[in-house]
Amino acid sequence: MIRKIGYRRDYWLTLIIGSCLVVLVVLLGVSFFKAISDSDIKSRKEFLRKQTELAATEIEIAINRFEDDSRMLIDFLEDDDLDQEDYSYDLTKNARRIFHNYPGLIDTLWVNFQDSVNYFTLTERNDFIRGLYPNAPPLRDYRDFVHYLDGNQKFELTFLLNPVRFTKGFVTHYYLNNGGSKMLLLGGELINIDSHQIKSDLEIDKKSLKQINKDAAEGVIGVYEVKWRFDAESGNGVLVEYPFNFGKIYEELSLLFMVESNSITSGIYSTYLFLFSCFVFLLIGTVVFFALSLQNRLESQRLLEENANEISKLFDQQNILLRELRGFVFFHNYKGEITRVSDEVEDILGHPKSEFLEAFKREGGHKDAVSVKGLVKRALKENKSFINVEYDFEKPNGELVRLRIFEKLIFDKKGRFNGGLGICTDITDQYDSKLELIESGKRLQNLIDNIPDTIFTYDNSGQVLEAHAKDKGFLKAPDDSLVGKSLFDLVPAHQIDKTKFAFNLARETRQIQTVDLEIDTGMENTFFEVRFFPLDSKRMMSVFKDITSQRVWEKGLVEAMNAADQASRAKSEFLANMSHEIRTPMNGLLGIIDLLDQTTLDAEQTQYLEIIKNSGNSLLNIIKDILDYSKIEAGKIDIHSIIFCPAEELEKQVQIFFGLAQKKGVILQTSYDSLSGEMMEGDVEKINQIVLNLVGNAVKFTPKGGSVSIRLELENISGELYYMKCTVKDTGIGIPADQIPRLTDPFYQVESSSSRSYQGTGLGLAIAKKIVELMGGELTICSEMGQGAEFAFTVILKKAPELILSDPPTVDQNRVKWNGMADEYPLKILLAEDNDLNLQLMTLILDQLGYDFKVARDGNEVLDVLDRKDIDLILMDVQMPGLNGLEASKQIRQRGKKGDIFIIGLSANVFDEDQKKAYEAGMDDYLTKPIRLISLAEKLKEYAIKNDVRRKKSKSR
Numbered sequence: 001m002i003r004k005i006g007y008r009r010d011y012w013l014t015l016i017i018g019s020c021l022v023v024l025v026v027l028l029g030v031s032f033f034k035a036i037s038d039s040d041i042k043s044r045k046e047f048l049r050k051q052t053e054l055a056a057t058e059i060e061i062a063i064n065r066f067e068d069d070s071r072m073l074i075d076f077l078e079d080d081d082l083d084q085e086d087y088s089y090d091l092t093k094n095a096r097r098i099f100h101n102y103p104g105l106i107d108t109l110w111v112n113f114q115d116s117v118n119y120f121t122l123t124e125r126n127d128f129i130r131g132l133y134p135n136a137p138p139l140r141d142y143r144d145f146v147h148y149l150d151g152n153q154k155f156e157l158t159f160l161l162n163p164v165r166f167t168k169g170f171v172t173h174y175y176l177n178n179g180g181s182k183m184l185l186l187g188g189e190l191i192n193i194d195s196h197q198i199k200s201d202l203e204i205d206k207k208s209l210k211q212i213n214k215d216a217a218e219g220v221i222g223v224y225e226v227k228w229r230f231d232a233e234s235g236n237g238v239l240v241e242y243p244f245n246f247g248k249i250y251e252e253l254s255l256l257f258m259v260e261s262n263s264i265t266s267g268i269y270s271t272y273l274f275l276f277s278c279f280v281f282l283l284i285g286t287v288v289f290f291a292l293s294l295q296n297r298l299e300s301q302r303l304l305e306e307n308a309n310e311i312s313k314l315f316d317q318q319n320i321l322l323r324e325l326r327g328f329v330f331f332h333n334y335k336g337e338i339t340r341v342s343d344e345v346e347d348i349l350g351h352p353k354s355e356f357l358e359a360f361k362r363e364g365g366h367k368d369a370v371s372v373k374g375l376v377k378r379a380l381k382e383n384k385s386f387i388n389v390e391y392d393f394e395k396p397n398g399e400l401v402r403l404r405i406f407e408k409l410i411f412d413k414k415g416r417f418n419g420g421l422g423i424c425t426d427i428t429d430q431y432d433s434k435l436e437l438i439e440s441g442k443r444l445q446n447l448i449d450n451i452p453d454t455i456f457t458y459d460n461s462g463q464v465l466e467a468h469a470k471d472k473g474f475l476k477a478p479d480d481s482l483v484g485k486s487l488f489d490l491v492p493a494h495q496i497d498k499t500k501f502a503f504n505l506a507r508e509t510r511q512i513q514t515v516d517l518e519i520d521t522g523m524e525n526t527f528f529e530v531r532f533f534p535l536d537s538k539r540m541m542s543v544f545k546d547i548t549s550q551r552v553w554e555k556g557l558v559e560a561m562n563a564a565d566q567a568s569r570a571k572s573e574f575l576a577n578m579s580h581e582i583r584t585p586m587n588g589l590l591g592i593i594d595l596l597d598q599t600t601l602d603a604e605q606t607q608y609l610e611i612i613k614n615s616g617n618s619l620l621n622i623i624k625d626i627l628d629y630s631k632i633e634a635g636k637i638d639i640h641s642i643i644f645c646p647a648e649e650l651e652k653q654v655q656i657f658f659g660l661a662q663k664k665g666v667i668l669q670t671s672y673d674s675l676s677g678e679m680m681e682g683d684v685e686k687i688n689q690i691v692l693n694l695v696g697n698a699v700k701f702t703p704k705g706g707s708v709s710i711r712l713e714l715e716n717i718s719g720e721l722y723y724m725k726c727t728v729k730d731t732g733i734g735i736p737a738d739q740i741p742r743l744t745d746p747f748y749q750v751e752s753s754s755s756r757s758y759q760g761t762g763l764g765l766a767i768a769k770k771i772v773e774l775m776g777g778e779l780t781i782c783s784e785m786g787q788g789a790e791f792a793f794t795v796i797l798k799k800a801p802e803l804i805l806s807d808p809p810t811v812d813q814n815r816v817k818w819n820g821m822a823d824e825y826p827l828k829i830l831l832a833e834d835n836d837l838n839l840q841l842m843t844l845i846l847d848q849l850g851y852d853f854k855v856a857r858d859g860n861e862v863l864d865v866l867d868r869k870d871i872d873l874i875l876m877d878v879q880m881p882g883l884n885g886l887e888a889s890k891q892i893r894q895r896g897k898k899g900d901i902f903i904i905g906l907s908a909n910v911f912d913e914d915q916k917k918a919y920e921a922g923m924d925d926y927l928t929k930p931i932r933l934i935s936l937a938e939k940l941k942e943y944a945i946k947n948d949v950r951r952k953k954s955k956s957r
């Protein structure tokens with residue numbers, strides 16, 4: 001920027017100086033002109049004066065000669081020797097000579113011989129006439145005459161002269177330029193004697209004229225600058241007055257030459273002005289030229305400087321670049337000798353710079369130098385202007401490098417080879433990676449060639465660009481013939497849409513999209529799993545994988561799965577049946593035990609009864625465990641979430657073991673965190689089942705003096721979800737480390753612990769683990785032999801919505817005496833049971849409770865009884881011959897008002913779905929066998945109350 005301003009300043013400075021120079025030159029020119037015009041005028045005046053003087057002097061001389069000649073004529077006339085004839089002849093001859101010698105001067109010559117007067121004259125037409133006057137001429141009439149008398153006074157010569165004409169003729173050959181005037185001042189009168197200009201009325205200003213007259217009278221030469229006027233014209237002139245003698249006649253005669261001032265200067269002016277103007281124009285031109293060329297020069301200098309900067313910057317950059325590129329620059333002359341090389345050469349080639357230069361100097365030097373020279377020669381032969389080669393070079397240390405030589409060959413204007421400028425770069429790394437690329441390309445090709453799948457590449461519209469099919473039978477066409485076809489023409493019509501969809505989706509999302517196609521390849525229908533994915537922005541690829549055999553296998557698998565499913569269902573059914581079959585006799589057994597318990601027994605009997613009861617209960621538990629596990633295995637377990645308080649619930653479960661713990665002398669303690677007191681939602685029954693199992697085990701495996709501590713914690717996962725963690729820690733016998741992983745296997749018991757002193761099935765932990773996992777948690781076991789054990793489980797719970805809960809109904813914890821409850825809770829009962837043993841047991845139980853009841857042996861009988869009798873509640877066995885319990889319930893419900901009756905189902909089936917079926921059939925409640933006295937009594941009490949309420953309501957209506 002600063003530089004630019006500098007250039008502009010220089011430019012303006014040049015212009016100003018140039019203009020000043022022009023003005024100066026003009027001033028100088030004008031003053032020079034003035035000087036030369038002054039000197040010219042002076043010299044002109046001088047010249048005019050000289051001319052005038054010359055002319056006047058010549059006239060004087062001529063007049064003097066004329067006077068001499070006149071005297072000579074007198075002398076001739078005085079010659080006495082002449083005879084009359086000669087005399088006359090010679091007189092004429094001499095007279096003529098005088099006439100001719102002074103043309104225009106003599107008007108008439110009178111020769112007065114006393115007696116006669118001869119006269120001679122020259123006419124206008126140059127005829128010389130001699131005449132004779134009888135008397136003397138009337139000379140007084142003439143002003144301009146001279147006369148001569150001889151000494152003897154015999155004759156008299158009288159010349160009548162015309163000085164004006166003579167002078168006029170005489171000065172004709174004096175050239176005065178245009179505008180020159182010649183005059184005579186004769187007796188104070190100005191007479192124009194100009195031959196070609198008839199300026200008879202030429203007037204000179206009075207002042208000058210006066211001076212001229214004065215000077216003429218004094219016989220002084222004068223030079224004047226006068227003003228003249230002629231007719232309408234007027235002007236200035238330079239006038240020279242030269243007084244001269246015109247013989248004896250006119251003593252005051254002046255010759256006046258005048259030139260116009262303009263004519264003096266105009267010549268100078270025009271020539272000078274022309275030259276000067278040319279010069280000034282030349283000068284201005286030069287200045288402008290200079291200014292322009294300066295501007296151009298400055299501009300080009302600026303450009304040059306900019307270019308120089310640019311070049312030096314580029315050079316620096318290039319140097320950096322070269323260093324980065326690992327390269328060096330070199331120049332060589334036409335002989336191939338390196339004249340310059342950059343320092344990096346040593347880095348690249350491993351040879352010192354001097355060695356490198358030397359190698360190219362000698363003829364037949366280093367082999368690589370020779371071959372590079374050879375390359376140049378070949379390029380020249382082939383009329384190339386550059387060389388671009390890659391070259392393997394071995395460094396002195398044995399390292400192999402790949403070089404790229406790029407050289408520009410330089411020629412002069414005449415096309416002669418001058419040398420070369422080249423760059424040599426080490427491209428080993430690029431070369432290696434290029435090789436690697438080629439190799440990996442080959443590997444890829446190998447891979448593709450050996451892939452059993454069929455591979456296509458397409459353009460973005462789906463047109464096949466390349467096809468690779470290992471199995472040439474693919475699509476009934478050789479792979480080459482597929483090129484150029486559209487993918488969508490290759491697939492069967494009904495599959496085009498989904499193919500298009502997958503293809504376009506893969507292209508747009510740039511992610512693999514898979515589609516299954518079924519294509520007729522000639523022999524049979526072949527299944528393909530086709531994966532579409534974009535190769536790059538312009539190309540797509542697909543891999544057709546033949547999955548026909550997989551499909552066949554899958555089909556087999558599905559069939560196998562179906563078979564397994566069927567087997568599993570059979571197993572479940574078997575289990576259900578088994579449970580039913582075992583439970584039925586158990587029902588009788590335990591029922592009787594319950595009945596016995598209600599009778600009065602002695603101490604020994606009570607003890608035996610207690611043992612039978614325990615065994616029965618154990619057996620029932622075992623069956624329950626086996627069933628639980630089978631249910632879980634068969635995936636037939638559901639989660640029933642209810643709202644509960646974890647801390648409260650835990651406390652209740654642990655309470656169950658207080659008695660046992662106390663008996664064993666084991667301390668049982670619980671602790672909770674603050675969140676455990678919140679209301680949560682989850683399958684509390686299943687959680688309780690796990691807690692019971694863990695605490696039960698802990699108490700079981702902890703000897704006297706030990707302790708069992710249970711800790712409950714809740715932790716928020718996110719939002720309303722919580723982890724509940726329950727840890728049961730004991731100081732019991734512990735578990736060997738190697739056995740811990742197997743504890744959750746079904747029926748697994750630790751050898752040492754199963755010394756029969758501990759009862760159990762080995763199913764508890766297996767079930768616990770399954771349930772815990774079902775509820776999103778895990779079961780962890782830590783233990784050391786003899787150091788006690790720590791069992792912990794987590795489950796996911798949901799925080800219960802904030803509800804205003806009414807007080808839970810308080811359960812009468814006092815032992816209820818059920819015998820004869822029918823009086824307090826009357827009900828008209830129908831018992832539907834086909835099994836005799838069960839019928840017996842139920843009869844005993846109901847009798848004990850004090851109820852009178854009707855019996856039906858199947859569903860149809862139930863309906864019959866209902867038609868005849870007034871019944872409040874039916875205890876309905878589900879499995880009955882003929883019309884079973886479910887069907888009978890359905891029919892009862894379909895009867896409308898008469899069907900308004902309570903039905904409690906009885907079944908040995910414990911699966912949830914069995915209960916569900918019962919409710920769906922219209923049953924109000926469900927009891928699983930074996931039917932225990934207390935549970936039946938509680939149910940009857942509940943429905944008796946409901947029945948009472950209903951009755952009262954219908955009565956009030």
Ligand code: ADP
Nearest residue numbers: 697698701734749750753760761762763764765
């Ligand atoms: P079981 O009905 O036999 O108790 P479990 O699955 O509950 O079945 O337990 C399997 C076995 O794990 C037990 O037989 C016992 O050997 C071992 N075990 C369980 N809990 C403990 C404990 N707290 N201390 C020592 N051993 C235990």
